Amino acid sequence: MTSAVVAKEIETAPDEVKYFFQEQLLSAEIAKITQESLSLRQAYLDAIAK
16 A cells, blocks of 8 residues: 555655665556545544644
8 A cells, every 4th residue: 555645755765766666566556545535544643733
């Protein structure tokens, strides 16, 4: 499992990293960024900031 965030970050990676990532996608799933995941992220960031 990987995420759309990682997929976006890979766009600027060296070619070897892009190739490795593409190979991994053959057996991986990309998790979509949802409002629920963004809310969970924000709750985590708020909790560790205290």
